[in-house]
Amino acid sequence: MVALQNLSRRYGDHVALENLNLTVGAGEFFSLLGPSGCGKTTTLRLIAGFDRPDRGRVLLQGRDLTGAPPHQRPVNLVFQNYALFPHLSVWDNVAFGPRSLRLPEAEIRRRVGEVLEVVRLADLARRRPHQLSGGQQQRVALARALVNAPAALLLDEPLAALDPDLRRTMRAELQRIQRQVGITFVLVTHDREEALSLSDRLAVLHEGRLEQVGTPRQLYDSPRSAVVATFLGAANLFREGAGSGVRLLRPERLRLRSSAPAEGEQGMRARVRELVFQGATVEVRLRTDRNQALVAIDTAADVPNNLRVGSELWCCWNPADSHLLEEPA
Numbered sequence: 001m002v003a004l005q006n007l008s009r010r011y012g013d014h015v016a017l018e019n020l021n022l023t024v025g026a027g028e029f030f031s032l033l034g035p036s037g038c039g040k041t042t043t044l045r046l047i048a049g050f051d052r053p054d055r056g057r058v059l060l061q062g063r064d065l066t067g068a069p070p071h072q073r074p075v076n077l078v079f080q081n082y083a084l085f086p087h088l089s090v091w092d093n094v095a096f097g098p099r100s101l102r103l104p105e106a107e108i109r110r111r112v113g114e115v116l117e118v119v120r121l122a123d124l125a126r127r128r129p130h131q132l133s134g135g136q137q138q139r140v141a142l143a144r145a146l147v148n149a150p151a152a153l154l155l156d157e158p159l160a161a162l163d164p165d166l167r168r169t170m171r172a173e174l175q176r177i178q179r180q181v182g183i184t185f186v187l188v189t190h191d192r193e194e195a196l197s198l199s200d201r202l203a204v205l206h207e208g209r210l211e212q213v214g215t216p217r218q219l220y221d222s223p224r225s226a227v228v229a230t231f232l233g234a235a236n237l238f239r240e241g242a243g244s245g246v247r248l249l250r251p252e253r254l255r256l257r258s259s260a261p262a263e264g265e266q267g268m269r270a271r272v273r274e275l276v277f278q279g280a281t282v283e284v285r286l287r288t289d290r291n292q293a294l295v296a297i298d299t300a301a302d303v304p305n306n307l308r309v310g311s312e313l314w315c316c317w318n319p320a321d322s323h324l325l326e327e328p329a
Contacts (some may be wrong), residue, residue, distance in 0.1 A: 001026045001152050001184045002047060007056035009042055016042040018208045020056070024152070024186055029178050031187040031195040034205035034231070040188045043205070044154050047186065048077045061151055074151035078158050082141040084129040090116070090140050091125040097148045115143045118180055119173075135166050135173075142177060152184035159194065171197055192232050196220065204228050223248065224326040234283075234295045238322075246325045251297040253321040256284060256307070257314045267316035270294055272309050286315065 002024040009017045017039045024030045032040040045051040046058055049070035058066045065073050084093050091112060098108040116122045119139040129137055138158060145153055158174070159167045175198055178185045189195050195202045196216040204211040204219065204227070212219055212228045223229040226237060229248045236249040261267035270286035282303045286294040294315055307313075 001028070001061060002030075002186065003057075003059040003062075004043070004047070005057045005059065007043070007046060007053050007058070009039075009046065009051065009053050015208045017046075017053075020210055022203060022210065022213065024184060026151075026184055027182050029175070029185045029187070029198055029200045031189060031199040031202040032205060033189060033192060033195040033202050035190055037207075038205040039208040040190075040205050041156055044077065044156055044186065044188050047073075047152075048075055048154055049073050050077075075154055076145040076148060076150040076152075077154040077156065078141050078145045080157040080160050082129075082137050084137060084140055084144075086129050089126050089128060090121055090132070090143075093129070093140055094143045094147050097144060101148070111147050111149075112143075115147045118146070118177060119143045133166075134162050135170050138162070138170060139173065142174075146177075146181060146183075150183065152186060153178075155185060155187045157188055157190070159189075159191075167191075167194070174198060196232070204231060206231075220250075222323055226325060229325065234297065236294050237325075238292070240324075248323045248325055249317055249321065251283070251295040253317055254294065254296040255316045256296055256298070256303070257316055260314055261316045264318070265316050266319055267314050268292070269312060270315050272307065272311045272313070275307065275309060288315075 004020050004022045007017055007020040020039070020043065032043055034040050042051065046053055049065070049068060053066065057064055060074055085096065088096070094115060095108050095112045098111055113122070116125055119142055121136065121139055121143065124132065124136065129140065132140065141158070159170050162170060171194060187195070187198065199216055201213060201215055202219065203213045206227050212224050219228060220232050223232065226246060229235045229237070234251045236251060236254065238247045238249065240247055268288050270288045272284060273287050274285040276283040276285070277300070280300060281297055282300050284296045284298070284303070284307070286296065288294065296315065
């Protein structure tokens with residue numbers, strides 16, 4: 001559906017993208033994940049046609065549309081701020097696109113009615129945007145983008161303005177809508193929980209370069225670099241010696257015990273520096289005698305009640321649960 005070939009973009013001396021190669025399949029929920037300034041929104045704008053690359057090609061449905069204007073591309077972009085017309089009803093906001101294409105009124109009614117059913121807003125069709133919640137406004141923006149039947153929907157931080165509880169609800173709605181309409185979604189986000197929970201595949205960008213592409217499980221369990229490992233979650237990184245690389249151990253794989261490691265396990269003594277209660281889990285931050293910082297995450301029920309800041313204990317793990325990074329930290 002989307003193929004980006006050797007894509008590069010600079011703004012003055014700033015490198016926004018450097019030699020990006022990426023493909024997104026038809027019907028795929030794909031995420032571009034990375035910190036602010038990594039090039040993910042630039043990538044979305046290049047796909048949509050709101051910006052032009054300095055080098056490389058943008059192919060949509062197999063056609064080279066690098067130089068085509070936005071209205072000639074089979075994609076629609078949903079902005080972070082929704083960009084709804086405040087003086088128009090929900091119905092008229094969604095109908096704006098088909099009307100601008102001068103479609104027959106019967107076809108407009110059919111399309112708008114169907115897409116409002118998909119986003120579950122048919123009962124609110126006559127309301128104005130200011131009469132809607134943030135989540136409802138987001139669904140109007142989605143409906144307006146979907147009503148023209150694009151081949152791919154581009155979403156630029158669509159949930160960033162919502163509170164945490166509503167974000168979780170809208171994540172489920174986004175996934176439901178994408179599965180129901182069956183088209184390609186390309187999501188830009190800096191929220192790793194969002195990307196991991198929604199994506200069929202995701203790409204991690206860092207300083208304008210593509211770090212890694214894969215399924216959420218592949219990138220979380222088997223990252224190539226420390227950049228990917230740490231961006232996707234808390235990480236314990238152990239240097240294995242001169243020239244032998246860095247090994248990753250996720251905090252949930254680290255076990256805290258009063259006894260030494262069992263046969264086949266590895267371990268080290270460490271002192272508790274901080275306890276962070278997170279409801280169902282507790283994050284335990286520790287430091288070894290060699291000044292190695294460690295993080296362990298366990299269920300609240302499995303953390304000993306007598307564990308305190310200053311407690312000294314064994315940190316143990318199964319070597320098979322660790323992962324050797326391909327690129328040096």
